[in-house]
Amino acid sequence: MNELPVLAVPHNAAKSTDARWFCGIDLGTTNSSVAILDAWALRSHGWSSAVSMVPIRQPVRNGVIESELFPSVVAELFPGEWVAGQGAKEARGQGLRKDRRIFYSTKSEMGLGREPYYPFASSSKFDSPYKIAGKILESLFAAVKEEFGEEALRNVVVTVPASFQVAARKDTQRAAALAGVQLGEQSLLDEPNAAFLDYILALARRESLPIDLSAPTVVLVVDFGGGTCDVSVLRVQIESQSGRVSLANLAISRYERLGGDNIDVAIAEQILLPELLRQNGVDALDLSWAEKKNYVFPQLLPVAEALKLAIGSEYASWLAFHPGQPIEPNICARQLSTSINVPAPDCLRAFSLHNPSLTLHQFQQVMAPFLDRDLLYTHGTEFNSITSVFAPIQDALDRAGLSATEVDGILLVGGSSLLPQIQTAVRTQFPGAHLLSFPDPDRSFSAIARGAALHSFFLHGLGIPLLKPIAQETIGLLTQDSVFRPLIRAGTELPFPSNGQFETHRGLSVPRDLMTELDIVIAAETPSRETKVLAVANLKPDGLPRAGDEIEIRFRLDANKLLDVEASLISNREAKCEVSLENPLSSTGHETERQREILVLEQELADAITRRESLSSKLRQIERLSELLFDEKKYERAIDWARKALQLRSDPDGYALNLIGNAYFELGAYDRAEKLFRQLVAIDPGWGGGHFNLALSLESQGRSGEALAAVSDAVRLALQEGSYVALQARILKMSGRTIEALTAFREAARLLDLSRPLNEFQLHWRILVARSLNDVKTALQLERLHMKHSERALPYDPRALPKTGSAIALR
């Protein structure tokens, strides 16, 4: 089979085309690329040579490179002189402040809505992720225009992560518009689907197919690139007679910020940063969170990336030459010594990083959480967020209502999927599925752009897109007695209706027992027949509607998956309600209330900075932000903001001191914590909590004598606080004063009376007391209670509630 009839240009093409060039752009988090389809070559030579990658000339320090890969990096090297691509990427290691003059991995920030997103950007030309994307597209479009003329830019398709929300999709359109190209809704193509289109194109060259596609086949496309891990479940069938390909999108995963970039950050954070600090005899906390994020990391990341690539290729070459042998964990990648510069107001601090290295063993440890098949939740570190690659895979399968055994084939694409560890993990998870691959591993980098060019030809050239976006789940209304009325069924091609107008649904009426307003409940039904409420709109007619009055529902779901619903009373058109929902079926549901509040506060502060207002009027917000960050366990960042708050206040503030002290305590920097708590005690000697915290920090340093003195002060100030007595008992025990300790534990147990409600903080100490008194039964009971407490993510105000854990943050 030389030429699959699969992609035979259909006779029923809506329009025939005279255009020659069709352009597909993969606007990636780490790298972008461009493919071009030559319709003339297609006519004369068939598919095998119709699509090619466009080499892009990029100025670099040492001349020019011409590469298919265009790093998604923009840098302003001199005021007003910006560069994108490899030249900008090279500037990453040179101490430019991130998000001020150098911008990378910005795609993850598309559509977040904060504007300006980068308040410190050197110019308003760079202050938002979509403007950065615009600069990247500008360079790519220029390359295309130079090579193929203006025409190619009329037929452009740009890819986006399948799970991109409407706002991020709109931002992509805005970016293209900034670069001079207007993109319609259909000109955005989901990345995993683009990759699969290219896989079909690659099949056209194959003698035999690796997988039987003549019957409906379930294929999982995992696109693990630089910044996103996107999973799409497709049902594919190629009719053997007509050769027509039918492709249906069964599900896409929710949005994950997970990609090769996160692996680089993990290497930098877990291996290189500790090594840098160790070699220079610097304490981790001597550098602030902002200094690390804005200066240290941008310089460590190129080293981390080089080490990752080197260890990956060494591992692969080791496997190639030693098939079947146990892996040598001491394989080691090294890089040149380098120096990391951190500007300070009056000087430049340089830290040398001598002989940075990464062993395979270290790399596997770093990779483990990314490949975990059990722990699928995201956990954040100070500088990273780590999610297992199986989280989006499992999510997509769940949405499609499929189990791992029902998957027939898996296509891995994206640069990060080339890491042998990823391939092994996926193979293990899906032992029954075929691992599909491109004949040439480098095609993993270009598949998305190629697929986009193919799509562009079908869309712009023939007027019949190869693959339309679909509704993943059935959307409908929940009516009385929880009856679900479908409006748009799962699998419906989008936009629905296809003309972009509204579809009308009738047959609903006002119930008998209506009071004053009607709830229009919009819901989705999963393949497993569960319904979940997406939104509720209120229809409030003037005066009482009559029972039995007919209700008209008008709705549409566009290709960007924006759902509009209107409801009105036929008898009274004035009575009407409307609701719009963005990508209702892949809503992330990730962000907690707290994370949202952090975003809002940061936006407010960013605005103030952009308007060059003094932050002194924002003190309350800054303090709140530091509290929230503390609760998010972003201790270093919390310290930065609390310090800012201290700076802005003219006199020392106990609250900020306590928060910084607690953060230091959580970070294990007990000596620093002690210093802060001593100041706290000095300015507010009457508060027991300060003495208590001081005692804790001293105890952790093994200085029990001083700790005992401090805790005694605390107990003296709050005689009824059993928790303080409990700490006193523990310190007494540590000092060898066993009998006094026993008495104190008993006293603590009495004060922390179980018949009264205990807060989380007290509960923590009550458990300790029960354990110390060998009251195992109580301890176990309380621990279960404590776990239940922690499971509930209650909105939490540290001013009102004491903190769990060892230190307290109440004021």
Next chain:
Amino acid sequence: MQETIESRRVWMIARERLTEQQKRILALPVEQNQFISGPPGCGKTVLLLHRANHLLHNCNLSPHQLRVLVFTNVLRSYIQAGGDSLNLPFEIVQSFYSWVFQLADREGLPRSQAVRLEEKCKETLERVTRYFETENIPPVLEAVLVDEGQDLPLAAYRLLRKASRHVTVFADSTQKLYAEAGMIAGATDILDVEDRAIRLAGNLRSNAGVARLAAQFLPTEARDDYLQSYDEGSLPAKARIPLLFRTKSEDEEWERVGEIVKQEIGANNRVAILVADNATVNRGHSALASSGIPVERVTARAPEGADFNALTPKILTVFSAKGLSFDTVLIPRITRQHYAYAATAAERMLFVACTRARDWVCLSTVQGSEIRELRRLEGLALAGHLIEQEKSLRNFSVATDDLPEQDAPF
């Protein structure tokens, strides 16, 4: 203590990644001699090692029945490093003349008394060859594989024909460094392989940018032939345009070389700095060491110390680099002082030097003392296939960042 980067970047290619033609060649029968030629970078050395592996494991030769003979000691070490990946016994790789001396000793022939090494080699070879031809000595080896066969004198082929039952020669007609080297026609005649000589096509190591540059140093009639060996489909996706920079002084030149080496290592590239003579090897080594960049000197006398699979950049002469391959090649000091009076024509040296590169070549010289052969590159620069830079690099040296007045922890 010299700092090195021992991160390994094996230059050898695993068998599965060879082309179909290459796989056929490595298993060619041993009943007849074989002669394989091709342009630089078509994978001859990789193939030779896989063929050695094939002979040992599939034709059941024992290591003492097989020799891989090469022309220089550096190439010997380089090939041994590649053989490491295949677990080949390192003793099968020998330099040609050390093998000749060994034969002479074994057969009890008197050694040449000549003072100059070159003379000594030539005389001993003549003596051993005559002995094998006149005394009708039976072959002492089952098979010999020769790399860079174009550099061996004709007498060598006469000896090989007698001393081994089978000979496979890998040769390159485009890169003869020595005028007196054996003609390929003569060699194929002696080995009786004229009708079987195989030309390796396509799949060149060097990318288009490197090949276009190298071709400028070939005589016009050889140029097209060399460029035709490109199979466009097999060209690597990434093409870096070669760079030629000129500085005001030698110190500035080494400083820039150091900067570039740093950047190349940062991209995990195997780097070689190729210079005209040993004095420049030493000069470059100390210049780079003083700016904190570890480079390894590779000399013909003691090549054993060099680890060709390691990422540490190498500095060596063009002559020593024959047969070697690197990702990035820097060719500094292209001045009259170093090239105009060398034994070999500057063009030939620069062709060999350029073709050592897979991805990128960076040439450099000092303004005013460059050799006239560099003028050949003017057309290439005009066509945009070569970037010429004077020292000024303002555009890409970043202005120091000023601190934002109102820094906040974003």
